[in-house]
Amino acid sequence: MSTLHTVNKSPFATQSLLSCINHVKDGDAILLIEDGVYGAAAGTGVSDAVAGKAGSVKFYVLGPDLEARGIPATRLLEGVEVVDYAGFVGLAVEHDRAQAWL
Amino acid sequence: MMEEGVKKFLYVNRKAPYGTIYALEALEVVLIGAAFDQDVSLAFLDDGVFQLTRDQNTDGVGVKNFSPTFRALGDYDVNKLYVERESLEERGLTADDLQEIVYEDEDDDWAEKPSIRIISRAEMADLMHDQDVILSF
């Protein structure tokens, strides 16, 4: 049993990503969408928090949102996987429930 | 024992009252949802814990004060209000800062029992993980 968490806010604007990270269980997945994709970049103030959790939960980032904001894949933290909308749907199917950190 | 077809619904409240409408409209969903006889829990974490504080008075802002409505939840058989301890502490609050919310336990000669349960962040994570449907506000 696992959960797909979605985070849609920049971690520099709200606590949603950190709160999500504090409530996930091993084997869950966190998908960063909309302004949430800013949390996927390396070398930021939240990179350590994300990298520190990346061992027990899998991080994904929504490609179209990433591209819209001009963030190249080369700037992503190691281990963060890019998915498209079909991949988003696939993640929702794979996990037992979805929780949006609005 | 869960009846067939009964799902576990969790309402996750992470926003403060009044600044935005989310808290009020979340409560409206809970009240309507109560008619569907599902297994309902409410979670209050992050700024959501501010929804339950005592002594809210909205006279000066001219907005409806809906904090008394939480006390009606027992009548709707909604009696599992989980509040995260760490979220309280981070905001300088304790359980004493929250209003008292009770329900009458039908299985215990209608004894009045507290609806608010203070739980740890780890327990909150377990609670979230034990749901069928999670509605976020």
Next chain:
Amino acid sequence: MSYEVNGQTVEHDEEGYITNLSDWSEDLAKVIAEQEGIEMTDEHWAVVNFLRDYYEEYQIAPAVRVLIKAIKKQMGPEIGNNKHMYELFPYGPAKQACKIAGLPKPTGCV
């Protein structure tokens, strides 16, 4: 659109719900009830008073099942049941009793 009660004019909406909740009085309740074709008995008043008390305490009108449960506790199962509530308020306790009690119009949810 308005009710006339004791020489005063009280505004109401399309469906007869009063515009300003503070305009309510027992005399007004009788006027609204009359327009609804209801003659207020002690049982009607018990329901109306319960609704007003409930609203005062919780800031919402109770759901019909909550109302019925409470009336049953207060006045017994002969009165506190679904059938009897609809005999008292043929258009439904939520709509009609709330209107007479001067509570906000139900949104029409569920």
Next chain:
Amino acid sequence: MKFGIVVSEGPYTHEASDTAYNFVKAAIEAGHEVPRVFFYHDGVNVGTRLTVPPQDDRNIQVNWTNLAKEHGIDLVVCIAAAQRRGILDENEAKRQGKDADNIAEGFRISGLGQLIEMGIQTDRLMMFGD
């Protein structure tokens, strides 16, 4: 698999309704079912037919209307949230004594019970909001 979708933010200000739309399209393309989308909070504003977005941008309402028509999706606007924000169909306009309605084709106004029912009847509930 059956998906239930909640859109809880308004169009144009937030990306939520766009993400939801793209998700629903992808889900249907992958062979899943999306029987209903429920619009709540400012999300009800997606359902007005009176928006006039610039021609070089997407038309969110029209996109939803077309998608719903093509795939039989039930687009439900919450009545309580809609009343607050001035989204009305013909019946509601009459009932409330208003001089106009604005609900778009393919959308219908109904109660919050539709949200709970969607949660009960679908396999996954996805929320898109602020």
